[in-house]
Amino acid sequence: MTTVSQYAKNIAVIGAGYWGKNLVRNFHELGSLHTICDSETRTLLDFSNKYPGLNTA
Structure with a gap:
């Protein structure tokens, strides 16, 4: 069975x-988030600040 941890840090939310x-x-x-993308700099x-260490773009 495949678990989430096998795919950890592979998701970007745009x-x-x-x-x-x-x-x-x-x-x-879930430990799967790698990057957050948004057009609003403030967001x-x-x-x-809320999730230190995540990539933002």
């Missing part, structure tokens, strides 16, 4: 707005 913030939270809790800064 668009971290209304639904994206929920995806970011859930993928981060990226907020996520960088």
